[in-house]
Amino acid sequence: MIRCHRILLIFLALVPIAAEAGNLDIVIVKSSDNTYFNQSIETLIDQVDRAARFKVVTSDELGNLELDSDQVPLFVALGLPAARAVEKADPGAISFNAYLTYEQYRELKPANQVGVLLDQPLYRYLAFCKFLLATDSVGTIVEQPVDLDAQESRLLDELNLSFNQYRVDEQNKLLPVLRRLLQQNDALLMLPRKAIFNRQSLKGVLLTSYRFRKPAISYSPAHVRAGALASIYSSPEDIGRHLAVLINRLLQQPESPLPAYEFARFYTIATNSRVARALELELPGEPELRARMELVEP
Amino acid sequence: MRDKSGILLSLLLSCPILSPAVAQEDTTGAGDFFDDSPQILTASRMSKPLLESPASVSVIDRQMIEASGVRDLADLFRLVPGFVVGYHSGHAPVVTYLGLGEEFGRQIQVLVDGRSVFIPSFGGVPWSNLPLLIEDIQRIEVIRGPNAVTYGANAFLATINIITRHAAEDLGNRASITASDNANPDIADAYLRIGRHHQNIDWRLSMGAISDDGFAAINDSKEVGKLNFRADITSGSNQFWTFQTGTSHSSLGRGFPREDDTQTDVERTERASNSYLNLQWEGVRESGSSIVRLTHTRQDVTDNYDPGPITYDVITGITTYIDFDRISERSELELVQNNEFGDRLRLVYGGSLRRDRVKSIFLLNQDDFRDVDTGRLFGSMEWRIGDQWLLDMGVMYEDTSLTSLDSSPRISLIRKFGNRHALRLVASVAKRNPTLYEFDGDTEFVAEVPAFGTVVIPTFMGNNEIQPEDIESHEIGLRSRLGGGIVTDIKIFSYRIENHIVADEINVDLGPPLNVLPVQTSANGETTDVGGIEFELDYKPDSQFRLNTGFSLVDADSTLAELENSFPKHTAFVAAQYHINQKHEISGALYYLDAIDWPDGDHIPIARRLDLRYAYHLEKDFSFEVVGQNLLEDFEDYEPENLHQRLFYLRLSGSF
Numbered sequence: 001m002i003r004c005h006r007i008l009l010i011f012l013a014l015v016p017i018a019a020e021a022g023n024l025d026i027v028i029v030k031s032s033d034n035t036y037f038n039q040s041i042e043t044l045i046d047q048v049d050r051a052a053r054f055k056v057v058t059s060d061e062l063g064n065l066e067l068d069s070d071q072v073p074l075f076v077a078l079g080l081p082a083a084r085a086v087e088k089a090d091p092g093a094i095s096f097n098a099y100l101t102y103e104q105y106r107e108l109k110p111a112n113q114v115g116v117l118l119d120q121p122l123y124r125y126l127a128f129c130k131f132l133l134a135t136d137s138v139g140t141i142v143e144q145p146v147d148l149d150a151q152e153s154r155l156l157d158e159l160n161l162s163f164n165q166y167r168v169d170e171q172n173k174l175l176p177v178l179r180r181l182l183q184q185n186d187a188l189l190m191l192p193r194k195a196i197f198n199r200q201s202l203k204g205v206l207l208t209s210y211r212f213r214k215p216a217i218s219y220s221p222a223h224v225r226a227g228a229l230a231s232i233y234s235s236p237e238d239i240g241r242h243l244a245v246l247i248n249r250l251l252q253q254p255e256s257p258l259p260a261y262e263f264a265r266f267y268t269i270a271t272n273s274r275v276a277r278a279l280e281l282e283l284p285g286e287p288e289l290r291a292r293m294e295l296v297e298p
Numbered sequence: 299m300r301d302k303s304g305i306l307l308s309l310l311l312s313c314p315i316l317s318p319a320v321a322q323e324d325t326t327g328a329g330d331f332f333d334d335s336p337q338i339l340t341a342s343r344m345s346k347p348l349l350e351s352p353a354s355v356s357v358i359d360r361q362m363i364e365a366s367g368v369r370d371l372a373d374l375f376r377l378v379p380g381f382v383v384g385y386h387s388g389h390a391p392v393v394t395y396l397g398l399g400e401e402f403g404r405q406i407q408v409l410v411d412g413r414s415v416f417i418p419s420f421g422g423v424p425w426s427n428l429p430l431l432i433e434d435i436q437r438i439e440v441i442r443g444p445n446a447v448t449y450g451a452n453a454f455l456a457t458i459n460i461i462t463r464h465a466a467e468d469l470g471n472r473a474s475i476t477a478s479d480n481a482n483p484d485i486a487d488a489y490l491r492i493g494r495h496h497q498n499i500d501w502r503l504s505m506g507a508i509s510d511d512g513f514a515a516i517n518d519s520k521e522v523g524k525l526n527f528r529a530d531i532t533s534g535s536n537q538f539w540t541f542q543t544g545t546s547h548s549s550l551g552r553g554f555p556r557e558d559d560t561q562t563d564v565e566r567t568e569r570a571s572n573s574y575l576n577l578q579w580e581g582v583r584e585s586g587s588s589i590v591r592l593t594h595t596r597q598d599v600t601d602n603y604d605p606g607p608i609t610y611d612v613i614t615g616i617t618t619y620i621d622f623d624r625i626s627e628r629s630e631l632e633l634v635q636n637n638e639f640g641d642r643l644r645l646v647y648g649g650s651l652r653r654d655r656v657k658s659i660f661l662l663n664q665d666d667f668r669d670v671d672t673g674r675l676f677g678s679m680e681w682r683i684g685d686q687w688l689l690d691m692g693v694m695y696e697d698t699s700l701t702s703l704d705s706s707p708r709i710s711l712i713r714k715f716g717n718r719h720a721l722r723l724v725a726s727v728a729k730r731n732p733t734l735y736e737f738d739g740d741t742e743f744v745a746e747v748p749a750f751g752t753v754v755i756p757t758f759m760g761n762n763e764i765q766p767e768d769i770e771s772h773e774i775g776l777r778s779r780l781g782g783g784i785v786t787d788i789k790i791f792s793y794r795i796e797n798h799i800v801a802d803e804i805n806v807d808l809g810p811p812l813n814v815l816p817v818q819t820s821a822n823g824e825t826t827d828v829g830g831i832e833f834e835l836d837y838k839p840d841s842q843f844r845l846n847t848g849f850s851l852v853d854a855d856s857t858l859a860e861l862e863n864s865f866p867k868h869t870a871f872v873a874a875q876y877h878i879n880q881k882h883e884i885s886g887a888l889y890y891l892d893a894i895d896w897p898d899g900d901h902i903p904i905a906r907r908l909d910l911r912y913a914y915h916l917e918k919d920f921s922f923e924v925v926g927q928n929l930l931e932d933f934e935d936y937e938p939e940n941l942h943q944r945l946f947y948l949r950l951s952g953s954f
Contacts, residue, residue: 036332079328101327118327137841173470176919176953183877184841192327199335200495203532204466206338211360211436211467220331227339233331278344280779282717 024052024251025071029062029086031079031099036236040078040098043240049248059085074250076243080104083113094258096246098239101192105261115261116242119192120219120232122146123155123296124267128232129187129217130159131292132271132283137162138217139185141177141196143169155296168196175204182212190218190228202226215279221270229279230271238266336535340582349720352680352690352710353445354775354789356834358438362846365875365885367911367925367949369476369487369508371432372425375458376871376889376907378440379832379848384896384936388483388512389426389520389550392896392936395442395456396793396828396852397865400898405730405767407445407453410460411542412632413576413593416452418654418670419626419661421733424597427522429544429572431506433474433489434526436463442832443791444728444771446706447678447692450650454730454769462542465500465530468493472919474951483510483519485947501529515939517551517565536583542576552601559609562620568601586637589648594629608745618745624658625667646692647677656734663740670734672698678708688712696729700737701766704729722775729766736799736820737764756806758818765822768796783838790831798824798861826856828865847872863895883913899936906930907942920952 028044030037045054055073057065059082075095077083083097087108098116100108105115120128129138138161145165148156156163166181168174174196181188188209190197197205197218206227209216215229224231234242242265250258269286276283348355356378368374372391375381384392386401394403402422408415410430415423441449441457449457471492478485491504505525512518526544533539553565575594580587601622608616632650639645654670662668678692690710697703708726715721739760747753773791780786802821807814830852837845847870854865873887889907896902908929915921928942935942 031328034328034332036328099328104327118331173953175467175469179919184880186841192330194327194330198330202335203338203464203500204469204495207464208467210339210344211463213359220335222331222333222335226335226337236332272339274344275339277347277350278339280347280349280717 024050025073026052026054026076026247027062027065027073028054028056028076029059029078029082030056031059031081033058037078037099039236040240040243043237044076044243044247047241047244047248048251050251058082062086062089074247076247077113080108083108087113096243098243101194102261102263103192103194114246114258116239116246117261117263118219118234118239119263120234120267121263122148122191123152124263124293125189125191125217125219125232126152126155126161126163127159127293127296128230128269128289129189130161131289132217132230133187133215133281135186136160137164137185138187138189139164139166139181140189140191141166141168141174141181142191142193143167143195151298174201175208178205178208179212182209182214185214187214187229188216190216190220190223192219197223210275210278213279215275215281221268224270224272227275228272229275229281230269230283232267232269234264234266235268238264238268241266334535336532337582340538340580340587348785348787349714349717349777349779350688350712351777352688352708352712352722352724354442354724354773354787354791354832356440356442356787356848358440360436361844361875362873363432363435363438365844365873365911366887367885367909367923368432368927369485369510369947370426371428371430374432374438375440377846377848377873377887378442379834379871380442380830380850380852380869381440381456382866382869382891382894384894384899384902385513385940385942386896386899386936387516387518387551387940388510389518389548391425393423393425393458396830396850397854397894398455398861399864399894399896404452404733405455406458407449407456408458408460409449411462411540411576412578412591413574413595414450414452414628414630415574415595416628417597417626418628418734419624419656419658420735424570424572426508426520426550427524427546427548427570427572429524429526429546429574430460430462431489431504431524431526433472433491433506434462434468434502434504434528436461436467442789443724443773443793444706444726444769445708446696446728447676447694447708447726450674450676450694451696451704451706451729451731451766454728454767462528463502465493465502465528466495468502468504469495469500470953472951472953474949476947476949478510478945478947483512483514483945485510485945489951498532499529500531501527503527512551513940514943515941517553517555519551520548522546522548536581538580538582540576540578540580543574545571545573547571556606559607559614562605562608562618564603564605566601566603568599568622570600571598572596585639586635588636589632589634591632591634592630593632595627597624597626599624613747615748616745618743622660624656624661627653627655627667629653629655642682644680645677646680647675649673649675654734660741661735661739663742668734668738670699672696672731686714688714696731698731700734701731701764704766717779719776719778722773722777724771724773724775726771728769728771730769730799731766732764732799732820734760736760737762739820753812755808755812755815756817759804759806761802761820764799764820765797767799767822770794770796783840785836787834788831789833790829792829793827795826795828797822798826798858800824800858800861824856824858824861826854826858826861828852828854842877844875845873860895860897863901864897866892866894868892881915883915884911885913886910896936900938902934902936902938905933905935905942907933916952921950923949923951925949 077086077097079099095113097113102119218228218231392399402420404421408423439459445453474489476487487508489506493502509521524546529541531539550568552568556564578591630652634648637645652672655667657667674696676694681689693707706728710724713721741758743755771793775789777787803816806817832850834848849870856862870890875885891905909927911925913923927945
């Protein structure tokens with residue numbers, strides 16, 4: 001149990017939190033000792049403006065944490081186990097939870113936790129596909145089709161891009177649905193949906209996409225190493241920067257409401273030149289790609 | 299037995315398959331993004347970009363295969379410029395490039411997932427009873443021209459590389475049935491596939507039955523049962539195992555109705571089985587990969603019969619027993635190393651050891667296995683000179699126990715113009731090694747002649763002095779990716795074939811009463827110069843429509859008229875496919891083959907063939923197809939009595 005004063009339950013986005021003047025205690029809880037968590041932590045620490053005392057623990061060590069002051073710490077949780085550990089240790093604590101997908105954030109049903117999501121906003125995935133491939137149609141596979149908001153619909157019109165969603169369920173299995181998608185679209189967009197795109201299904205998805213000579217655009221750099229053509233994702237450094245931006249804003253404007261969650265703000269692009277060559281695709285350079293992507297950012 | 303197999307099938311079908319609804323391990327989102335993932339599209343699984351290929355390559359992909367609606371694998375090669383397809387009988391297709399086609403053709407290397415399916419005894423490929431189902435094929439790469447550096451000797455005129463799908467792409471169950479209502483051929487085919495995934499193993503079991511009556515006028519019906527198993531196993535993040543095995547069993551009609559006492563080729567049924575094993579290991583590194591492949595193929599043919607009493611000249615009542623039984627085996631261990639040095643240099647090298655075994659009283663006049671061992675070393679280098687030039691050089695050394703060490707070099711220079719055009723200049727030399735039959739064949743006709751007793755008449759004697767055939771090839775090709783989904787390839791080529799292995803005769807003194815008789819043998823001789831132009835176009839403007847077309851114009855000049863006339867002057871095809879909407883699809887193809895003299899057949903006039911197909915796609919991956927073949931006038935093939943007639947068949951297929 002963390003020894004600190006319990007704070008009142010706060011409804012995020014309605015009641016601002018107040019940070020006391022002076023040093024701030026930031027407790028970073030990481031799900032494991034993975035390299036990518038440590039890289040994010042390093043970037044975060046480097047980019048937080050104000051003087052702060054950082055404590056870094058794993059989710060297993062959280063229960064034995066002792067703080068040097070009575071001040072309410074700000075928690076930063078990296079990964080789902082860390083987010084759960086923070087909520088269990090102190091359900092009323094404010095925390096920024098990174099390394100979560102939108103799916104995981106919704107499962108968590110957090111009360112006081114700001115989700116810093118791994119997902120890119122949909123409009124960014126779509127713009128990436130369009131500017132990378134100059135394609136006219138992109139398909140994705142979902143369990144539940146997503147309703148596009150006004151901004152996304154407008155962007156599709158401006159880009160002259162058709163975005164088609166294909167549903168899988170007990171009747172409609174993944175590979176037949178994928179084959180239909182690849183016949184009817186220029187590219188496959190893989191969104192972070194654990195039940196659909198996972199370690200077990202990845203092989204069949206990438207091999208089938210290649211067989212149809214259609215590129216697969218993914219949310220994960222690991223997929224690019226495996227054989228997807230490209231991915232747009234937030235690197236550990238990008239995630240660290242994002243967290244730092246949110247924390248700095250909180251510190252500078254403690255009255256301003258916090259969002260329940262944010263899609264990734266900063267992104268990195270990865271491409272597989274071997275796959276591009278095998279598919280005889282000529283990809284634009286990253287500076288040109290980023291310049292065009294910036295134009296669609298709100 | 300039936301009950302047990304039914305239970306087994308039920309168990310197999312009820313195995314849980316990978317589906318989105320199956321619970322996944324509770325990994326963090328971070329792990330899926332950043333943890334190491336095994337390479338799936340390795341360099342060996344991805345074909346070299348056609349723009350950078352040092353040879354003329356045509357690809358028959360899955361979309362083209364399905365749009366064609368064909369039942370016979372050999373028919374797919376009508377979609378390759380310069381390829382000539384004929385049917386010696388309903389179950390004996392002949393596939394050749396440009397010319398020199400024979401039932402047991404020896405100038406084309408055919409591989410299935412890297413395993414040679416060439417029959418070492420007599421040559422040729424048993425197309426109809428290959429243990430391979432069209433439904434399992436992912437793509438076919440056809441290299442038009444010699445390519446011994448990559449595929450060994452016997453990649454003489456061309457190479458056909460058939461690639462089946464990775465098991466991970468075939469999860470679930472799928473079945474199809476095909477049937478016709480015609481009296482001839484009466485078609486009945488069935489196919490069943492089961493694919494499953496367990497941890498790091500994907501496997502596929504596919505089985506099929508194919509039967510039809512062949513041509514109306516001859517005894518060439520076929521019934522073939524096929525079974526294939528494939529398992530793909532990932533070990534760690536960079537090691538891959540592929541295990542494949544399969545078998546086919548066939549009953550094939552042979553011979554002709556007995557019309558007089560001089561005939562020995564009487565109606566009968568030949569039984570054949572074809573089995574194989576293919577084990578491959580692939581290790582992937584940052585800078586390349588290694589492949590080790592162990593393959594084994596065995597063909598067993600049972601064809602022995604009593605033709606009845608024979609009359610020869612004035613002698614009647616001659617009896618004999620004809621035994622065409624034969625066993626052929628090919629076993630090979632191959633190693634291929636692929637090393638990349640930055641972006642500019644790539645080396646591919648390796649070697650193989652192969653043993654061919656043949657047992658046949660008919661072919662070799664002995665009841666023991668006869669072995670032929672072959673060792674092969676090969677290497678090639680691909681060097682990118684700047685961004686627009688690609689130099690590819692390679693050589694293969696091959697030594698067999700029949701002939702001496704030979705080399706087959708190749709050099710190609712490619713000039714790219716951006717990523718849209720590539721001009722290639724290719725020069726290569728290749729050899730076609732003699733088959734065991736040509737080298738050491740020993741066939742005899744043994745008969746009991748009234749009043750004389752047993753008479754042995756040699757009919758063929760191999761030639762231990764025979765040398766490989768040689769081909770020297772030069773070609774200029776231009777491949778272009780034009781806008782609007784148009785890809786073209788045009789090639790001008792010149793081949794010189796020397797030392798053809800042809801039939802010859804020697805006189806043998808058999809003593810009384812036969813005395814001196816001419817006996818067939820094989821000998822080197824004759825030269826053929828072949829030149830021409832080939833063109834190929836693939837037009838895919840969108841996902842609804844596709845057009846493929848190609849033609850070849852060939853001029854052959856040989857010292858032997860029989861060889862020269864085996865090269866048809868023109869071949870052409872046009873194939874199109876159109877998805878009207880998600881449910882309705884139509885496709886069709888028109889094929890043209892100029893007049894041809896088949897070396898072991900007859901003179902056949904110009905042939906035109908039109909195929910049409912309509913497909914109705916229901917939900918949940920079910921579809922219903924109607925295919926019509928030979929919709930123009932009837933045409934002859936190989937022999938005048940082989941008449942292709944109009945044919946319709948239906949196919950119902952679906953996943954469940």
